[in-house]
Amino acid sequence: MILPAHALHWLPPCPDLDRRLAALKADHGRADGLAEAMALANTRLDFLQTRRLDGIVQKLPEEVWSGRPRLRVTLLGTGTMEHLPPGIRVAALRRGLRVDCAVSGYGQWRQDILDPGSPLAAAKPDVLLLAVDPAELLPELPLSASAEDAAQAVEAVAEEVVGLWRRARERTGAAIIHQAMPLNEPATFGHLERLVPASRGALAAALDAKLVEAAARERVLLLDLRTALAEIGAREVGDLRLWHHAKQAISPAATPWYGEQVGRILAALRGLSKKVLVLDLDNTLWGGVIGDDGLAGIVLGQGSATGEAFVAFQRHVHRLSRRGVVLAVSSKNNLDTAEAVFRDHPEMVLRREDIAAFEANWEDKPSALRRIARDLELGIDSLVFFDDNPAERELVRRTLPEVAVPEVPDAPELYVQTLADAGYFEAVAFTVDDAKRTDQYRANAERKQMAAGSTDMDGFLRDLGMVLEVRRFTPVDLPRITQLINKTNQFNLTTRRYTEPEVQELAADAQVLAYAARLRDRFGDNGIIAIIIGRRIDAGGRPALDLDTWLMSCRVLGRTVEQAMLRVVAEDARVHGIGLLLGTYLPSPKNGMVREHYPRLGFAPDGDEGEATRWRLDLEAADLPTAPHVALDLHLTPQQRPEA
Incomplete structure (x- = not known):
């Protein structure tokens, strides 16, 4: 099984990857080694390419990491996890974060948490990632058990897990990430499964709900793979054959994708999530060119599938703004013409007051991005640049490598999914x-x-x-x-x-x-x-x-x-x-x-x-x-x- 092409679709491909990896490996002491490694991490890598890059990065001299943020992460769980660290480390590198990964012994997660003599405390982790197979946690009940009996059994398991969270935090002081995954078992009752209180599917759903509620109360973070798996497809990430033969809940081929999910949470813990979404206007927030087509000629709103797609994208962007992402505009346009759309077009979801920095002129985009960062008093590495024009994207990538630049699909219907999948604005709290x-x-x-x-x-x-x-x-x-x-x-x-x-x-x-x-x-x-x-x-x-x-x-x-x-x-x-x-x-x-x-x-x-x-x-x-x-x-x- 290979990682599906859409898994990291927001990252650009790297046509000369083999040559650049070989050059980096041949001279791993080069002064720009870390910058080159980060640039390669920000391209679309498969499992083997991820491992190759990680192997080279692990041999970079210590001094190249000077001043870089760092996290120590310990993985605890029920299955085989030794294949996961390269994907996690490369995903963290993508965000300028150094991660040291330790993996607990196979199936030793309870013992490591409870035993004062285990190596867990000595490792001094900043983060504990608890990846427990939900099947191991489920109580065994007769299928005829009542709903009340099932609820009591699930409550007992949830209390045990919460107790382990607390014990782990007391011993290490680490932030805890609990991995939530769907039950990797076929339903016994088909579509009736969740209506039978003591079925495995119903118990798993009830326990999942209890643990989500407890995580909010206990300030435990969730690696919510249920939602992520729904997007990419559970069979693309896991393989029952690998589970039975090697106890790998995550397929080796899917480790770049898995590492990306973990890496964005780790980066958010170190304050490395992006803060500003910089948007182009023409063919990004609406269809057409406002300077040529005029207010009535641009494609936006009801009446066409494309117009509705642009409205959906604006709604998503507006929701990001409401949760704290700062919005900015960088457009090659006349300022008055560009601002008029926000003020006068009836289908616009975003309004001028939603935009904290507005650059509409005929200068190059890198200069505009530098001014936006300066005006907002934020680092240039706080920005995400979303532009439908591939030439503009490439110019920004070459000129300002600190700026995140996702690959924007040709179809505006896919804009929302692309920005959401990229995970630039991952949060570990909302205030x-x-x-x-x-x-x-x-x-x-x-x-x-x-x-x-x-x-x-x-x-x-x-x-x-x-x-x-x-x-x-x-x-x-x-x-x-x-x-x-x-x-x-x-x-x-x-x-x-x-x-x-x-x-x-x-x-x-x-x-x-x-x-x-x-x-x-x-x-x-x-x-x-x-x-x-x-x-x-x-x-x-x-x-x-x-x-x-x-x-x-x-x-x-x-x-x-x-x-x-x-x-x-x-x-x-x-x-x-x-x-x-x-x-x-x-x-x-x-x-x-x-x-x-x-x-x-x-x-x-x-x-x-x-x-x-x-x-x-x-x-x-x-x-x-x-x-x-x-x-x-x-x-x-x-x-x-x-x-x-």
């Missing part, structure tokens, strides 16, 4: 702030317009009416806090990454002071924009707060928020009998903008540790900077509130 993302970027654009019209910065900051609300970490904010910790790269002093269970442990640690700040102003709520985590230590006989993490959203740069945050932390530290703040700047490929953060705030040098620079601020003698136009709304009780 209120995510739902407000487009509004926040639009409000930020209004702030920039106001700043451009202000005669002085002091007046601009005063007129903003900023209120900084600072809280301890709360359970309701943990998903958003974890999201920020893992995706903030530029204003991030150490770029340390934590899973949600680890953040929860930090919040509960009596030696840790943790702060989450939300900024409101006259234009709206910016959401949580700053995270500071400090650990109380002894520094030469003096109580000190060592600032493990300090990160902020680039959207609030230049508004004296960092000065206000320092004042809050300093005063709260004093309340706790701490007289010294210690800070670390650990350089990364993207955080050069905060190199002088601590000295700008009055910290003094405190030596170096390798690449890291250390800084200290004596609170007994410090003259703290002020932020006169930032009002404080503090929720640090029962601790004393610092003065604004």
Whole structure:
């Protein structure tokens, strides 16, 4: 069996793959080796090509990975899984993430979780992928068992699985991904199967529903292969012959596809999901060319299959926007002509206010994409570029390899499926702030317009009416806090990454002071924009707060928020009998903008540790900077509130 051609259809083929793989293998120490490997990972590879690339990448020198995000992943489960890591590693590489994979012993998943002497804890995984065959979990009941008996048996199994999740998290602190797969057994009753409470199909469906409900409650992630398999076809991914002979639930030929499903979740855990969808207009959001065909001549809406397909694509894009994906436009068009379609065409689903950055001009697309990233204050690697023109796609791939560029099919009826299958916007949490993302970027654009019209910065900051609300970490904010910790790269002093269970442990640690700040102003709520985590230590006989993490959203740069945050932390530290703040700047490929953060705030040098620079601020003698136009709304009780 070979992987079907449509499995990774959004990736472009690589006609000279063999030559490029051979060149990379022959000189695996080359300076651009990782960049070339990532470029090859972003092409359509089959099982053998994936293994070849993975084998070469594993031999790349360690220094090429410097500054790259990394995850340790352990696979636990019931079947044979040794063939899965290459696909997972290559899929992660596709997103700029390094993954180290360990595979538990065959069928040892319960023992590894429960036995304190198992190698699981020693492996120190960041992520546990639990791939358990649902057939092994199902209770054995007589087919005549009542619905009540079946429900009780399923509840008992679900409680056992939840207990194992909790035990695994306690032992490792890892994020847990539970693999949900359909039962790989033929129905005993045919179409009556799920109406017989004690049948295998009915029990599997009931257990699946229980585990989904429990995963939401326990903050366990799902690798939901049920939905994915429905798209690609279960028989394309698994083979009963392979299961019986080798206990391989996933066929070797399907490991690139499986690795892609896992890789997108791992990337999302490290904040590497894409953030912005940049759309072309003509023949992408509607059929035809607006400049030639006019408003009445473009194909959009009811009356034709193609017009309805463009509407369906816009609906899908609009739903992405509502869950937090930022929308932008890059079109070779006159601005007024392009914007008129959003304003005046009755069948348009997307409106101008849904678009956070709008580039309609006659310049090249790479230049437009650079401006979009700059205006949104995001990295160029945050963008996905969706354009029907293959020449434009190829130009962007060559000029801006950090930008994700899916292969767009000729038929607009397939646009939705292509964008959905590519999984660029995979999420591991959904927060209120995510739902407000487009509004926040639009409000930020209004702030920039106001700043451009202000005669002085002091007046601009005063007129903003900023209120900084600072809280301890709360359970309701943990998903958003974890999201920020893992995706903030530029204003991030150490770029340390934590899973949600680890953040929860930090919040509960009596030696840790943790702060989450939300900024409101006259234009709206910016959401949580700053995270500071400090650990109380002894520094030469003096109580000190060592600032493990300090990160902020680039959207609030230049508004004296960092000065206000320092004042809050300093005063709260004093309340706790701490007289010294210690800070670390650990350089990364993207955080050069905060190199002088601590000295700008009055910290003094405190030596170096390798690449890291250390800084200290004596609170007994410090003259703290002020932020006169930032009002404080503090929720640090029962601790004393610092003065604004």
